Amino acid sequence: MPVNLDTPNPDQLLPVAGVRIGVTEAGIRKKARKDLTVFLLDEGTLVDAVFTLNRYAAAPVQVCRDHLEAGADIRAIVINTGNANAGTGAQGLNDARQTASALARALGVNHEQVLPFSTGVIMEPLPMDRLLAGLPTALQDAASADAVAGPKWLKAAEGIMTTDTIPKARSSQVEVGGKAVTVSGIAKGAGMIRPNMATMLGYVATDAAVSPGAMQGLAKRLADASFNRVTVDGDTSTNDSFVVISTGQAGNPPIEDWDSADGQAVLTALMDVSRHLAHALVRDGEGATKFIEVRVGGGKHAQECLQVAYAIAHSPLVKTAFFASDPNLGRILAAVGYAGIADLDISGVDLSLGDVEVVKAGGRHPAYREEDGQRVMNESEILVHVSLGRGDATESVWTCDFSHDYVTINADYRS
The missing domain is CATH 3.10.20.340 (ArgJ beta chain, C-terminal domain)
Structure with missing residues (x-):
């Protein structure tokens, strides 16, 4: 059992305007469970991310880096659990690119506008037939009425778990410029946890308007005070990824400076969610009792x-x-x-x-x-x-x- 950590209350999780979520069971995991998750992001969304420092970075990490470095307007994220697609050579890279391309075609966007993520067993081929067959169902779920609801964040947290015993999700809300700004996030990880960052995937989204300049480096700033301060066993994984999303739909004046009053308010909410999720990884550390x-x-x-x-x-x-x-x-x-x-x-x-x-x-x-x-x-x-x-x-x-x-x-x- 995790240390003083309960399953998040779905009624306390908040929707983020501009984010739709779909979750399905594609049969990627050996045990029947939700294992394929998509985040669909409205046009104009800004994304920043940091990744593992492990030189054996998984194929999806390499592809995500390439897409972000190309300056693509990210419109979707796809996450599979049960298979890390790491240590899989050229075929793994092809599979990660094919995953992004398949989702991009379904959405009518460029393949570079999709970020693929994987977590699970290393050095096993990604079962592409099952993953690709599961995408339409995940997209159908993302088109449902509850795809924008707060409780869907809990479904997403469940959908990315590996050895986790409990889903990890958190929301926070602050007022900025007379507008309610929402932050919601999920993470997974329980073992192979060590800074830079952990066997972890983390996704934190806000509807706060943030300037492109302020968005640059935000993921590292948050990770350095949260996910890069936790360790379970000293191992640095091949797939570690932390993504920060700003849809800009809250209607607040865009954050230009994190040291401003508005910037500090939003940063505090972002940090609250990030740090809670980071602590949850440790509390749910494999076999942890303290x-x-x-x-x-x-x-x-x-x-x-x-x-x-x-x-x-x-x-x-x-x-x-x-x-x-x-x-x-x-x-x-x-x-x-x-x-x-x-x-x-x-x-x-x-x-x-x-x-x-x-x-x-x-x-x-x-x-x-x-x-x-x-x-x-x-x-x-x-x-x-x-x-x-x-x-x-x-x-x-x-x-x-x-x-x-x-x-x-x-x-x-x-x-």
Whole structure:
């Protein structure tokens, strides 16, 4: 079960003007389940995206990059689950292009105006016969009366799941220039999760009017404070993609500057949705029983704080200790020490676990008692706070524990 995370209430999910959604079961997954999703975007919609840094980027990632770099006016997104179309060579690229072309023909647009995405098992051929046969049904669903309704976002979240145990969706609404601006988003991911970004697909849409200049780099700005701050197991997937969509139909004055009052209002809503979805990935981490924030402060700059935070969050010894609720906290100090800060003075390091001071000036705090550490370790949500004592920078990452179920899920993934 995910850590303190429930299935989203469909009545709390909001439609985004200019976005229609269709979901169907194409038989791509071995187990019968919705596995093909389309987003249809009105003309004039702006799209920004960031993708995996894995050099073995999946075929659809390569095709999406090409289409965005060509400056195409994106009109549709198609997502299949059950097959990643990664490690599939030239045939995989042909299949991703064919997917985009088939949807483009059905919509009467150019193939470069369609972004294809895939998630699932790596190095298996994409079953194109089933995928292509499923597209008309997905489009028919996108033409239904409920295709623009908020609950359809939940159907889409369900349609892109792989090892997720729960769909991940979120909406937020703010007033900008006297107009109601809506943000809705979905994401999937539970394992092979590590920044840059995760075995994740994420889609966040808003009807806010945003200028093309302000739209550039928005996906990275949001990802850097959300999806690029989570890790489950330290693996960077081949298919990671995060897409931000602006339909511009809210009627607000276009956002030109994110530092303006209107820009900050919309950015806060976008960040709320992105961060909630990122946290949901960790809460639903494969076999997770605990949600852990690793906060590192007192750094000279943000990068060294993140360097230490990731060393702690990726450590199998630390993560298994959390699963066992074992306050073997020297493992955290060891991770701080091997994080790679060559000039770190350990006499300046402090460590707290929740409200319990564990380490002061590099050594065990005189007042620390193991039963106090045990109390915090028994909780389902835990804050690890490290101070490096060398500056003012602070950064956080979010992770989960390693349980027996993590091994079981990944050992049985293809069966």
